[in-house]
Amino acid sequence: EDKVVQSPLSLVVHEGDTVTLNCSYEVTNFRSLLWYKQEKKAPTFLFMLTSSGIEKKSGRLSSILDKKELFSILNITATQTGDSAVYLCAVEDNGGSQGNLIFGKGTKLSVKP
Amino acid sequence: NAGVTQTPKFRILKIGQSMTLQCTQDMNHNYMYWYRQDPGMGLKLIYYSVGAGITDKGEVPNGYNVSRSTTEDFPLRLELAAPSQTSVYFCASSSIAGQTGELFFGEGSRLTVL
Numbered sequence: 001e002d003k004v005v006q007s008p009l010s011l012v013v014h015e016g017d018t019v020t021l022n023c024s025y026e027v028t029n030f031r032s033l034l035w036y037k038q039e040k041k042a043p044t045f046l047f048m049l050t051s052s053g054i055e056k057k058s059g060r061l062s063s064i065l066d067k068k069e070l071f072s073i074l075n076i077t078a079t080q081t082g083d084s085a086v087y088l089c090a091v092e093d094n095g096g097s098q099g100n101l102i103f104g105k106g107t108k109l110s111v112k113p
Numbered sequence: 114n115a116g117v118t119q120t121p122k123f124r125i126l127k128i129g130q131s132m133t134l135q136c137t138q139d140m141n142h143n144y145m146y147w148y149r150q151d152p153g154m155g156l157k158l159i160y161y162s163v164g165a166g167i168t169d170k171g172e173v174p175n176g177y178n179v180s181r182s183t184t185e186d187f188p189l190r191l192e193l194a195a196p197s198q199t200s201v202y203f204c205a206s207s208s209i210a211g212q213t214g215e216l217f218f219g220e221g222s223r224l225t226v227l
Contacts (some may be wrong), residue, residue, distance in 0.1 A: 004155070009153075036216075042117075042218035044218070088156070090155075090156075102155075103155030104155050105153060105155050
């Protein structure tokens with residue numbers, strides 16, 4: 001059965017810290033891996049990764065995919081209280097239903113002032 | 114920009130009642146989806162649609178129905194509400210053909226079945 005496992009499930013840090021969130025996956029036919037940030041309401045898109053070793057960056061956030069070891073990491077440097085959210089990792093299975101993203105349970109990040 | 118709009122935001126139902134969650138998008142996206150999110154869990158796909166008139170089941174379709182009469186609207190119907198359907202429901206849309214890519218989510222509808 002396809003699955004996506006995120007770790008840790010929750011994390012508390014102080015402003016200015018650097019954090020690394022992990023996502024490992026097992027899917028039959030990998031197509032892409034996506035990261036979303038979910039604050040109080042709707043998830044918002046961060047990154048889509050399809051190729052190994054190519055880092056995606058957006059400000060203080062960056063992410064990379066390892067298709068050989070079947071995992072991705074999301075890094076956040078110089079964290080701010082506004083980074084507090086649940087970070088969702090999702091993997092698209094090429095052989096699955098059109099649009100079926102398999103989501104992990106999320107990592108809840110709390111950034112203290 | 115409205116994006117994806119869901120209504121209602123909150124609803125309490127009694128067991129056996131029926132209701133429809135409304136979803137509309139103004140981005141002319143062909144692909145639309147309904148997910149449910151239970152506490153501490155990831156999102157699970159209920160139904161999806163690749164265009165007007167076409168719908169298909171996702172991972173957890175039992176107890177739900179959908180229709181897609183227009184590109185903009187994708188309502189989700191619960192016929193006989195059960196406590197197991199207590200959840201937060203998200204509607205989403207995307208434009209990229211052939212793959213999911215970036216999903217645009219609505220703000221969610223919190224449903225409680227008592």
